[in-house]
Amino acid sequence: MANAEISSAELDNIIDPPALVQGKGDLATITETVSRVAEHKPPKAWYIGFTLALGILGMLGLAIVYLISTGVGVWGNNQPVAWGWPIVNFVFWVGIGHAGTLISAVLYLFRQGWRTGINRFSEAMTIFAVICAGLFPAIHVGRIWVIYWVFPVPNQMAMWPQFRSPLLWDVFAVSTYFTVSLLFWYMGLVPDLATLRDRSKTKIRRLMYGIFALGWTGANRQWHRYERAYLLLAALATPLVLSVHSVVSFDFATSQLPGWHTTIFPPYFVAGAIFSGFAMVVTLAVPARALFGLRDLITLRHLELMNKVIMATGMLVGYAYAMEFFMAWYSGNKYEGFTFVNRAFGPYAWAYWIMVSCNVISPQIFWFKKARRSIPIMFVVSIFVNIGMWFERFVITVTSLNRDFLPSSWNYFSPTIIDWATLIGSFGLFFTLFLLFCRYLPQVAIAEVKGQTPHAHGHSAH
Amino acid sequence: MSDSKKQFGVLAEYETVDEILSAAAKVRDAGYTKWDCYTPMPVHGLDDAMGVKQTRLPWFTLCAGLTGASLGLLMQWWMNAVDYPFLTSGKPQWSLPANIPVIFELTILFSALTTFFTMWIMNNLPRWFSPLARVERFARATDDRFFIAIETADPIFNAASAESLLKETGAHAIEAVEDPDESAAPPTWFRHALMIAGTGLIIPLMIIAYARFSTQDQPRIHLVPDMDFQEKYKAQNPSPLFEDGRAARPQLAGTFAMEDDHLVLEDPGYYTGKVDGEYLTEIPMPVTRELLERGRERFMINCAACHGYDGSGNGTVHKRALSLQTAGWIPPSNLHQAYIAAQPKGQQFESISDGIRNMPGYKAAITTEDRWAIVAYLEALQGIEEAGAQQLWGAAPAVEDAGPVDSDPLVAKGRELYTSKTCIACHSLDGTKLVSGSFLGLAGSERKFTDGTTAIADEAYLNESITNPNAKIVEGYTPGLMVIPPITDEEREALVAFIMSLKQ
Numbered sequence: 025m026a027n028a029e030i031s032s033a034e035l036d037n038i039i040d041p042p043a044l045v046q047g048k049g050d051l052a053t054i055t056e057t058v059s060r061v062a063e064h065k066p067p068k069a070w071y072i073g074f075t076l077a078l079g080i081l082g083m084l085g086l087a088i089v090y091l092i093s094t095g096v097g098v099w100g101n102n103q104p105v106a107w108g109w110p111i112v113n114f115v116f117w118v119g120i121g122h123a124g125t126l127i128s129a130v131l132y133l134f135r136q137g138w139r140t141g142i143n144r145f146s147e148a149m150t151i152f153a154v155i156c157a158g159l160f161p162a163i164h165v166g167r168i169w170v171i172y173w174v175f176p177v178p179n180q181m182a183m184w185p186q187f188r189s190p191l192l193w194d195v196f197a198v199s200t201y202f203t204v205s206l207l208f209w210y211m212g213l214v215p216d217l218a219t220l221r222d223r224s225k226t227k228i229r230r231l232m233y234g235i236f237a238l239g240w241t242g243a244n245r246q247w248h249r250y251e252r253a254y255l256l257l258a259a260l261a262t263p264l265v266l267s268v269h270s271v272v273s274f275d276f277a278t279s280q281l282p283g284w285h286t287t288i289f290p291p292y293f294v295a296g297a298i299f300s301g302f303a304m305v306v307t308l309a310v311p312a313r314a315l316f317g318l319r320d321l322i323t324l325r326h327l328e329l330m331n332k333v334i335m336a337t338g339m340l341v342g343y344a345y346a347m348e349f350f351m352a353w354y355s356g357n358k359y360e361g362f363t364f365v366n367r368a369f370g371p372y373a374w375a376y377w378i379m380v381s382c383n384v385i386s387p388q389i390f391w392f393k394k395a396r397r398s399i400p401i402m403f404v405v406s407i408f409v410n411i412g413m414w415f416e417r418f419v420i421t422v423t424s425l426n427r428d429f430l431p432s433s434w435n436y437f438s439p440t441i442i443d444w445a446t447l448i449g450s451f452g453l454f455f456t457l458f459l460l461f462c463r464y465l466p467q468v469a470i471a472e473v474k475g476q477t478p479h480a481h482g483h484s485a486h
Numbered sequence: 487m488s489d490s491k492k493q494f495g496v497l498a499e500y501e502t503v504d505e506i507l508s509a510a511a512k513v514r515d516a517g518y519t520k521w522d523c524y525t526p527m528p529v530h531g532l533d534d535a536m537g538v539k540q541t542r543l544p545w546f547t548l549c550a551g552l553t554g555a556s557l558g559l560l561m562q563w564w565m566n567a568v569d570y571p572f573l574t575s576g577k578p579q580w581s582l583p584a585n586i587p588v589i590f591e592l593t594i595l596f597s598a599l600t601t602f603f604t605m606w607i608m609n610n611l612p613r614w615f616s617p618l619a620r621v622e623r624f625a626r627a628t629d630d631r632f633f634i635a636i637e638t639a640d641p642i643f644n645a646a647s648a649e650s651l652l653k654e655t656g657a658h659a660i661e662a663v664e665d666p667d668e669s670a671a672p673p674t675w676f677r678h679a680l681m682i683a684g685t686g687l688i689i690p691l692m693i694i695a696y697a698r699f700s701t702q703d704q705p706r707i708h709l710v711p712d713m714d715f716q717e718k719y720k721a722q723n724p725s726p727l728f729e730d731g732r733a734a735r736p737q738l739a740g741t742f743a744m745e746d747d748h749l750v751l752e753d754p755g756y757y758t759g760k761v762d763g764e765y766l767t768e769i770p771m772p773v774t775r776e777l778l779e780r781g782r783e784r785f786m787i788n789c790a791a792c793h794g795y796d797g798s799g800n801g802t803v804h805k806r807a808l809s810l811q812t813a814g815w816i817p818p819s820n821l822h823q824a825y826i827a828a829q830p831k832g833q834q835f836e837s838i839s840d841g842i843r844n845m846p847g848y849k850a851a852i853t854t855e856d857r858w859a860i861v862a863y864l865e866a867l868q869g870i871e872e873a874g875a876q877q878l879w880g881a882a883p884a885v886e887d888a889g890p891v892d893s894d895p896l897v898a899k900g901r902e903l904y905t906s907k908t909c910i911a912c913h914s915l916d917g918t919k920l921v922s923g924s925f926l927g928l929a930g931s932e933r934k935f936t937d938g939t940t941a942i943a944d945e946a947y948l949n950e951s952i953t954n955p956n957a958k959i960v961e962g963y964t965p966g967l968m969v970i971p972p973i974t975d976e977e978r979e980a981l982v983a984f985i986m987s988l989k990q
Contacts, residue, residue, distance in 0.1 A: 051630035184565035193587040222625040239613035253605035474527040
């Protein structure tokens, strides 16, 4: 963006300003619109939502305390479905996170100006989703107090981790992903925190925002390095986000199990991750923009573009579902074939068809512009996609395991009440963090949106 | 400025991007170096207008990425192939493809952390205070206004000329900015809080380091004891779980260790082979052809591996033990020996059930009826010897050579004792050296002893060696090596005669 070679005419073509920021759209209005949310008492709905989220979070806390004090036997995981609920939830939440990085990093590299309205939002979603995701493998290990064994730190057994295990790759991929996402998000926040600091009326607000704004003054020499660092982080986060879900898919793909052992998994998982993440952004953005008066910054155009991405990635996962069946037939492997017939027509057929109808069929409505721009339709579809993508991970994990090579050990997996409490509780954690973010931090990247307005571009100087 | 207070510089305010772009170019052309533009968002073209050189930040990122990649590679190689080699599924201990994901993640992690922190360090941030923050209008620098500040630190700074230059650029407001030195640092309470927090963070690390690199006479503190300290029986210690401290619980009166044990009371002869301490002399069931067939089948499964298909004691396990020259190997008995054939049936049954010498009991592995079937088959086997074992079970496994026939009954008895008294474990008959020297050619040979004397191995010497093996030790052996089972004088006589017969 700091590239001076691009002429202003070209810039105007690229950023398409009028549709992205509606209303008056001058710099002060943008500052006011976004900062106002963090500076005033939130609407009643926020309090209701926060109380609810906090209560569900408490339930998660109780479920985890019970789990750790008793043991993982309180979950429904058992042979042959040893990988049950926790891995499903882990993959579900990691996948949600991916849209945030995609919006903030990949669209940045592609110079997609429209990302500025939603990137802060979705980056926050990424971080909270990765926190929820990281929770599941952590509590799944059983003895959580020795979780540090997954890291290469010296321990009393003088042993090192097994670096050839995809589960260990996961540790590195997910922790790197969380770290880089946090840095990226925080770096983007600094200039906006400086804005909140400079607008603050009370000493405590000035101090808190001031400390986290790191003394930012908006000096151009600082902007110069800041922009370069932002570009570098975006360039680093792009391959990272692709690697994270690829590595997550390796957990499955590197094992010799029909239904898991396929090379299509990495791209299939990445497409699914983007799909579910965009759906979650829509799920969150629709109520947030109404509640906090951000309709001028998160416009219908933003939502429509996201719906296009949802439809495209939905068809990608649909293609992957079809290709899996094709490969099962084309390979001539009867075990592979059985797994897929069992997947669609076996005891979990209900889950399979929920997945197909939510993920493949429901986004097809976005072929119609009217549907793409209809708030109720997109909200419902986004919820469907969230459900469908959760079931996708359920189907992959459970249907591949529940009928393994030994028919005598076939079993039907059923979650326990603790499984349910943990899954629902993780939504409590997610929404608690998200609502706190909505309340105290700028939900829209103020400085970046300003960069997309006509006011930000000089005319006489070029 | 001749004020008593120090001046930081001159600040000018602009309202639009166009204004600041043209103003920046003018200030740059005037030759100032210590100045900057302050904008609410990055402004395109301002770098050129100010003459800001491209930052060297990407080079730091590149170096960090290369460092992360090399460290990731080295770490995995050292940890998994050198310091703690992992052997899984026969895969190579070091194979690069499996290590690529972690190398990749570490490359990204190092690059991102370096980019982030280097950027703030190069920008001289975080800073507690900026003199510009004291200027009220400057608060809008993060909102909707654009500013230029020329600092007094600039070598060509002159308050009057700087102000007039900024006025020429069309600034909407110009003011001098003071430099209140005392506010440049964070307040004392903040620094103290930071110091306390920093020290607090170090304390646990110090405790861990101290615990790791020092020795204590107290057991380590286990925050979560896991199975280390659970109540359990440990070797050579009383069990904490029972009052009497015994880990192996005695059998309760009136109970049976195994399901069928109570039957012993009902029919002790059938189940133990004994009634009132006397062995049964007959098999307590009708001996039918079916029973014999069953016995043969069970014998082939359970007994033949050691005792041989023909019961001669020359089974596969025995032959293997001999070929490996296993020290202390006690050979399986030749079941055709007269003393075994003469045993009451109950005693044979007991040997099979509870084991004898180094043979384990087969009570758990073979049912009672099948054990009697084996005893029945044994009689058939013993009786058939003269007819030739082959007739009994067909031609499938080759019959072992029964060995040389001894004309002298004393030598023949000695040959039998050679096996039953376990001499065979250490002394061969074919000249090969097992644990000790072969019996072949021993008689009449010259023995050299550790004390330097020599002797011819005659009958007297052999008798002495069997009675008191440690009296004379042959060169190359250690005292106490030879252990003799209880043996009568007649048996010794027979053994000596047997060994003498192997004279060469």
